[in-house]
Amino acid sequence: MMIPGANILRGGCGYTQILNTPFQGLGAVGCKLAMWRVSREMYVDRRSPLYGSRLVLMVHDELISELLANDTQRMHDAAERKAYLMREAMKETTPDLAPAIEAEPALSRIMSKDVATVRDSSGRLLVWEPPTKRAA
Numbered sequence: 001m002m003i004p005g006a007n008i009l010r011g012g013c014g015y016t017q018i019l020n021t022p023f024q025g026l027g028a029v030g031c032k033l034a035m036w037r038v039s040r041e042m043y044v045d046r047r048s049p050l051y052g053s054r055l056v057l058m059v060h061d062e063l064i065s066e067l068l069a070n071d072t073q074r075m076h077d078a079a080e081r082k083a084y085l086m087r088e089a090m091k092e093t094t095p096d097l098a099p100a101i102e103a104e105p106a107l108s109r110i111m112s113k114d115v116a117t118v119r120d121s122s123g124r125l126l127v128w129e130p131p132t133k134r135a136a
Helices: 015-043 072-093 095-098
Strands: 054-059 063-065 126-127
Touching: 015 063, 015 072, 063 072, 063 095, 072 095, 072 126
Parallel strands: none
Antiparallel strands: 054 063
16 A cells, blocks of 8 residues: 555554554655654754754654743744644645644643643743642
């Protein structure tokens, strides 16, 4: 089974895998392309706000990174840049879905399923904080 537009041959597929490959395969190719572009800027492009940060985890369609936390401007710029690179990679591999493609950045000091995008009144990213627990 050939993944359309990606020049990748997937072998040994059963019926449901053959049906799933055209769209799931393109999603995987787009995510890998995004991961490669983000990593390149993290390790090679000294002008990028991503430079010096590290890609530590890829979960389904999320790229989780450690950013340099000493500069809130740089953290904002790095998170926005990573989201941009992710959107552009997916638009290239799935152009028919381009208007619907989203990648919303978020900043957090901890890993949590609850992490959400938080912005100030001017649209700058803020660090998400978990809700504080009230004493009983």
